[in-house]
Amino acid sequence: MTYYHSKYGVNRKRKKPYWKILAWVIIVIVLFGVAGGYFFYQIIYKPNVWTPDGKDVSIYIPTDSNFEDVKQLLFEKGLIVHRNNFIWWAEKKKYTDLIKSGHFVLKNGMTNNEIVKLLRSGNQVPVKVIFNNVRDIYQLAGKVSKQIEADSSSIVAELTNIEEVNSMNLNPDNISIIFIPDTYEFYWNTSAKGFVTRMYEEYLRFWNTDRTDKAQVLDMTIPQIVTLASIVEKETNKSDEKPLIAGVYLNRLDKGWRLQADPTLIYALNDYNIKRVLNIHKELDSPFNTYKHGGLPPSPICIPSISSIDAVLDNQNEGYLFFCAKDDLSGYHVFARTNTQHNKNARKYQKALDNMRIYK
Numbered sequence: 224m225t226y227y228h229s230k231y232g233v234n235r236k237r238k239k240p241y242w243k244i245l246a247w248v249i250i251v252i253v254l255f256g257v258a259g260g261y262f263f264y265q266i267i268y269k270p271n272v273w274t275p276d277g278k279d280v281s282i283y284i285p286t287d288s289n290f291e292d293v294k295q296l297l298f299e300k301g302l303i304v305h306r307n308n309f310i311w312w313a314e315k316k317k318y319t320d321l322i323k324s325g326h327f328v329l330k331n332g333m334t335n336n337e338i339v340k341l342l343r344s345g346n347q348v349p350v351k352v353i354f355n356n357v358r359d360i361y362q363l364a365g366k367v368s369k370q371i372e373a374d375s376s377s378i379v380a381e382l383t384n385i386e387e388v389n390s391m392n393l394n395p396d397n398i399s400i401i402f403i404p405d406t407y408e409f410y411w412n413t414s415a416k417g418f419v420t421r422m423y424e425e426y427l428r429f430w431n432t433d434r435t436d437k438a439q440v441l442d443m444t445i446p447q448i449v450t451l452a453s454i455v456e457k458e459t460n461k462s463d464e465k466p467l468i469a470g471v472y473l474n475r476l477d478k479g480w481r482l483q484a485d486p487t488l489i490y491a492l493n494d495y496n497i498k499r500v501l502n503i504h505k506e507l508d509s510p511f512n513t514y515k516h517g518g519l520p521p522s523p524i525c526i527p528s529i530s531s532i533d534a535v536l537d538n539q540n541e542g543y544l545f546f547c548a549k550d551d552l553s554g555y556h557v558f559a560r561t562n563t564q565h566n567k568n569a570r571k572y573q574k575a576l577d578n579m580r581i582y583k
């Protein structure tokens with residue numbers, strides 16, 4: 224023990240209280256704990272996603288992407304505020320080894336924990352796939368490939384795969400009938416095969432007992448119904464008169480007449496800018512030229528809408544054998560039972576075209 228001297232004599236040296244030292248140690252530990260907690264809070268739970276105008280943002284992670292691809296996708300869009308924090312937490316949660324492809328929706332203000340949890344789970348949001356006014360499988364593939372991950376060439380490859388087509392009891396000429404224009408929900412990373420399989424399932428669902436019974440009453444196969452519906456589709460966009468037009472064509476088929484449908488000729492010519500079918504066009508040698516060949520063309524000339532298919536199945540038969548576009552150019556048609564009346568109607572329409580200087 225040490226001593227110290229004072230004017231009052233020799234005294235013992237005072238001990239420094241240990242409880243004060245312990246208190247300081249505890250304070251330092253607490254401060255470090257608070258700082259560490261705040262640090263982790265900043266990384267894990269503080270909002271770290273920014274979206275323009277605070278609106279939800281869709282991101283599409285392609286199949287076989289790695290973490291570098293995901294980072295580039297997020298960073299290029301400027302969605303992550305503190306990038307290093309996001310990277311650190313993603314690595315801690317092992318998201319770097321669990322990349323899932325698909326369509327994900329990010330919300331403004333999401334934390335690193337929320338975004339990593341979302342992306343790691345693969346809980347993607349379906350996309351709406353819409354196609355209508357489509358001519359053939361090639362045009363359809365082009366439209367669909369802009370809405371899901373599968374590219375157009377892979378979709379066409381599926382639709383021209385003979386084994387696949389035969390498994391559906393169809394052929395390359397009529398494979399397009401499996402597509403029923405509507406709005407469908409798909410996962411964005413659906414493959415070409417997955418897309419075609421789903422469309423075939425929708426086709427089978429569409430052709431229920433009610434529709435197939437109506438086809439049997441008409442003594443027509445599904446491909447024949449769809450082929451006729453494709454002609455109706457191209458004749459008018461007025462759904463209320465489609466059953467009448469279907470009735471005209473069915474009457475012609477019953478009588479063994481040629482359909483003489485302008486849309487089939489335009490399809491054969493592959494010139495969709497034609498506004499006026501001329502006699503010279505009717506000389507084209509093609510199985511789709513219904514001015515030269517009887518019966519239905521060999522396959523649909525487009526992918527018809529549901530309204531056109533149902534117009535054939537629920538056709539309105541008023542005994543008409545002819546129709547012609549109205550001379551008021553409203554898009555509607557005028558119907559006739561005799562060739563004499565039809566010629567009068569046709570001359571009125573031709574005169575209207577002449578007045579508008581539409582000669583071809």
